[in-house]
Amino acid sequence: SAVISQKPSRxxxxxxxxxxxxxxxxxxxxxxxxxxxxxxxxxxxxxxANQGSEATYESGFVIDKFPISRPNLTFSTLTVSNMSPEDxxxxxxxxxxxxxxxxxxxxxxxxxxxxx
Amino acid sequence: xxxVAQPEDQVNVAEGNPLTVKCTYSVSGNPYLFWYVQYPxxxxxxxxxxxxxxxxxxxxxxxxxxxxxxxxxxxLKKPSALVSDSALYFCAVRANSGYSTLxxxxxxxLLVSP
Numbered sequence: 001s002a003v004i005s006q007k008p009s010r011x012x013x014x015x016x017x018x019x020x021x022x023x024x025x026x027x028x029x030x031x032x033x034x035x036x037x038x039x040x041x042x043x044x045x046x047x048x049a050n051q052g053s054e055a056t057y058e059s060g061f062v063i064d065k066f067p068i069s070r071p072n073l074t075f076s077t078l079t080v081s082n083m084s085p086e087d088x089x090x091x092x093x094x095x096x097x098x099x100x101x102x103x104x105x106x107x108x109x110x111x112x113x114x115x116x
Numbered sequence: 117x118x119x120v121a122q123p124e125d126q127v128n129v130a131e132g133n134p135l136t137v138k139c140t141y142s143v144s145g146n147p148y149l150f151w152y153v154q155y156p157x158x159x160x161x162x163x164x165x166x167x168x169x170x171x172x173x174x175x176x177x178x179x180x181x182x183x184x185x186x187x188x189x190x191x192l193k194k195p196s197a198l199v200s201d202s203a204l205y206f207c208a209v210r211a212n213s214g215y216s217t218l219x220x221x222x223x224x225x226l227l228v229s230p
Contacts, residue, residue, distance in 0.1 A: 004159075033217070041222065042206065042220045042221060042222040042223050043160075043206070043220045045217055045218070048217065092159060092160065104162070104165070105150075105162075105218055106162070107152070107159045107160040107161075108159050109158060109159035110158075110159045112157075
């Protein structure tokens with residue numbers, strides 16, 4: 001399995017500012033994912049981040065708004081840029097790791113972001 | 117495109133009674149199916165998965181799910197609910213071939229009353 005930590009766990013930010021969320025994994029993983037969970041909604045994939053390549057963004061998400069770094073196999077950051085109240089969500093980091101002979105997806109505890 | 121439907125926003129059961137949380141899916145080819153649980157202010161925790169083999173899958177905390185290919189369903193069940201089972205439950209699917217990411221349902225809130 002994989003143990004994932006995220007920083008910060010929560011934050012309250014002002015409109016127009018940016019916040020960088022960190023994701024740390026206790027083992028080396030190839031694939032990392034960033035999800036958004038808006039209030040009362042399901043999880044939506046923002047992007048897939050593989051080490052050594054540009055992140056792949058899903059429809060509706062762009063690099064200028066959600067730049068992602070993946071400097072090594074255990075760490076990634078997601079920045080939420082020029083925030084608006086609509087960006088208030090839980091942001092979850094996820095990794096794909098081998099467990100029981102199958103590549104399974106594990107999730108971090110999430111970062112609860114409130115934008116005023 | 118793959119999709120997951122969880123038709124119930126909320127399921128209410130009394131402690132000790134059996135519970136079912138419904139999930140149907142759509143995917144090209146054969147599916148990998150998952151159930152996750154989210155407790156308040158916590159991340160997602162894996163409950164169980166179907167990859168291949170037996171249609172009845174047993175998972176954590178006494179939960180089980182039955183894969184039904186003809187009905188494209190993967191309902192979550194537990195014979196006897198506990199108050200501590202109260203949480204938000206997500207069903208998810210991905211295709212078992214090629215590159216495929218997880219698609220989640222909208223979630224079902226399970227409330228178990230004492």
